[in-house]
Amino acid sequence: xxxxxxxxxxxxxxxxxxxxxxxxxxxxxxxxxxxxxxxxxxxxxxxxxxxxxxxxxxxxxxxxxxxxxxxxxxxxxxxxxxxxxxxxxxxxxxxxxxxxxxxxxxxxxxxxxxxxxxxxxxxxxxxxxxxxxxxxxxxxxxxxxxxxxxxxxxxxxxxxxxxxxxxxxxxxxxxxxxxxxxxxxxxxxxxxxxxxxxxxxxxxxxxxxxxxxxxxxxxxxxxxxxxxxxxxxxxxxxxxxxxxxxxxxxxxxxxxxxxxxxxxxxxxxxxxxxxxxxxxxxxxxxx
Amino acid sequence: xxxxxxxxxxxxxxxxxxxxxxxxxxxxxxxxxxxxxxxxxxxxxxxxxxxxxxxxxxxxxxxxxxxxxxxxxxxxxxxxxxxxxxxxxxxxxxxxxxxxxxxxxxxxxxxxxxxxxxxxxxxxxxxxxxxxxxxxxxxxxxxxxxxxxxxxxxxxxxxxxxxxxxxxxxxxxxxxxxxxxxxxxxxxxxxxxxxxxxxxxxxxxxxxxxxxxxxxxxxxxxxxxxxxxxxxxxxxxxxxxxxxxxxxxxxxxxxxxx
Numbered sequence: 001x002x003x004x005x006x007x008x009x010x011x012x013x014x015x016x017x018x019x020x021x022x023x024x025x026x027x028x029x030x031x032x033x034x035x036x037x038x039x040x041x042x043x044x045x046x047x048x049x050x051x052x053x054x055x056x057x058x059x060x061x062x063x064x065x066x067x068x069x070x071x072x073x074x075x076x077x078x079x080x081x082x083x084x085x086x087x088x089x090x091x092x093x094x095x096x097x098x099x100x101x102x103x104x105x106x107x108x109x110x111x112x113x114x115x116x117x118x119x120x121x122x123x124x125x126x127x128x129x130x131x132x133x134x135x136x137x138x139x140x141x142x143x144x145x146x147x148x149x150x151x152x153x154x155x156x157x158x159x160x161x162x163x164x165x166x167x168x169x170x171x172x173x174x175x176x177x178x179x180x181x182x183x184x185x186x187x188x189x190x191x192x193x194x195x196x197x198x199x200x201x202x203x204x205x206x207x208x209x210x211x212x213x214x215x216x217x218x219x220x221x222x223x224x225x226x227x228x229x230x231x232x233x234x235x236x237x238x239x240x241x242x243x244x245x246x247x248x249x250x251x252x253x254x255x256x257x258x259x260x261x262x263x264x265x266x267x268x269x270x271x272x273x274x275x276x277x278x279x280x281x282x283x284x285x286x287x
Numbered sequence: 288x289x290x291x292x293x294x295x296x297x298x299x300x301x302x303x304x305x306x307x308x309x310x311x312x313x314x315x316x317x318x319x320x321x322x323x324x325x326x327x328x329x330x331x332x333x334x335x336x337x338x339x340x341x342x343x344x345x346x347x348x349x350x351x352x353x354x355x356x357x358x359x360x361x362x363x364x365x366x367x368x369x370x371x372x373x374x375x376x377x378x379x380x381x382x383x384x385x386x387x388x389x390x391x392x393x394x395x396x397x398x399x400x401x402x403x404x405x406x407x408x409x410x411x412x413x414x415x416x417x418x419x420x421x422x423x424x425x426x427x428x429x430x431x432x433x434x435x436x437x438x439x440x441x442x443x444x445x446x447x448x449x450x451x452x453x454x455x456x457x458x459x460x461x462x463x464x465x466x467x468x469x470x471x472x473x474x475x476x477x478x479x480x481x482x483x484x485x486x487x488x489x490x491x492x493x494x495x496x497x498x499x500x501x502x503x504x505x506x507x508x509x510x511x512x513x514x515x516x517x518x519x520x521x522x523x524x525x526x527x528x529x530x531x532x533x534x535x536x537x538x539x540x541x542x543x544x545x
Binding site: 041042044045046047048049052068069070071073074075076079081082085104105106107108109110111112113114115117118119120122124125128152153154155156157158190220221222225227 | 325373
């Protein structure tokens with residue numbers, strides 16, 4: 001039996017995404033990470049060394065669970081079996097934060113595409129996503145944080161832009177916002193927009209967590225596309241955008257994500273240290 | 288276009304790699320940019336699923352080369368995308384796909400090597416359970432031994448192949464021998480299991496394989512031994528059982544978590 005403990009609170013500090021190559025470092029010695037976030041789907045196995053490692057580490061570090069497969073944007077509704085798996089996982093791990101994406105990855109025929117695919121921000125989509133969020137929040141018995149996606153294309157048919165759509169979702173479902181600052185930057189540049197513009201309309205009062213990560217720049221016939229590959233250090237403009245976001249939200253838990261070309265743990269911890277510096281420069285939330 | 292149709296058609300287009308002009312017309316982006324923007328998602332999907340298969344089948348990849356593996360895996364992805372968002376379980380159907388995949392029929396042993404790699408993957412993620420110890424076995428009254436049904440640890444996998452799959456696999460490990468030294472005429476029985484968080488694998492003698500297969504079939508000990516002795520005249524139960532216990536192959540009699 002796993003003992004049930006109170007959900008450890010994630011402080012307004014920088015945490016890191018826990019990735020498999022760093023498990024040995026964490027198991028060998030305590031690491032200077034204020035909190036950890038894992039991809040929920042990586043820990044759904046019945047057993048094995050990874051699950052065992054997380055069971056141990058959750059006792060030493062506050063934990064956040066970041067789902068990458070619930071597919072809140074699926075027109076066909078949620079996969080009930082997956083919802084039940086996640087419910088059991090969260091019941092067992094008691095994470096301080098639980099998040100998902102404003103995106104879809106499961107097609108109507110059930111195929112799982114392993115990517116966060118884009119949604120048209122229409123009334124139909126709002127109804128679909130709000131119903132799915134309500135169902136998930138009910139199943140998990142807790143507030144779900146929704147992350148703004150990185151996008152590479154836009155649909156003509158739209159009743160809202162992304163910021164207003166997220167505000168509408170937060171209003172209708174009571175969900176929180178996981179504001180991914182890198183995604184904000186990547187999407188804005190990919191659509192020729194100002195990354196600061198959405199900050200006036202996003203539901204910033206609902207922000208409970210912030211993500212930062214590196215992105216790649218790819219040349220195309222029509223200029224550069226930014227790709228959200230989490231494969232490098234956080235870019236300079238994203239740090240600046242983080243400072244602008246924190247100035248409005250006040251200090252929040254900030255997570256550094258690094259998923260491809262994963263560096264040695266000290267490199268990742270140094271990024272977190274830098275995020276902590278930005279947090280220390282911020283006064284508490286205005287008002 | 289309704290959301291369900293939009294998602295269905297994007298899924299088809301991403302997996303099959305074909306262009307769907309009606310779908311692209313839904314975009315606000317300039318028409319000459321649409322294919323390239325959609326390609327970011329196509330690359331993401333392919334890369335994500337390809338990475339899962341590469342991680343699960345590293346020896347198959349070495350055997351046929353990176354380019355051939357990529358082409359084969361993408362053909363598999365297009366035909367058999369995952370149907371649940373739990374990717375450590377994705378790839379179970381790849382061995383059967385390889386067995387029937389026309390371009391690879393010249394490598395008849397490839398599918399069985401893939402079966403072996405999938406068994407290793409399954410062993411890594413199998414449920415934990417306590418192991419049977421010599422001490423626990425000694426508590427069973429001798430009168431009940433013949434009817435005892437021993438169970439395999441959940442991580443144990445048994446494989447039989449007409450090809451030397453263990454030798455082929457081993458030749459692709461850092462300290463393995465050369466592939467040229469492998470005699471392709473040898474059939475093998477292989478045991479895969481997890482102990483202390485690490486996946487192990489070794490060859491099984493005829494009697495060992497038969498005994499473990501009888502345990503897996505829930506055969507009482509006395510019946511199992513009788514069947515095995517009929518197939519392997521050199522079979523020695525105490526030796527085989529002692530090795531099973533020391534390697535942690537058998538589940539605790541009480542079935543409790545470890």
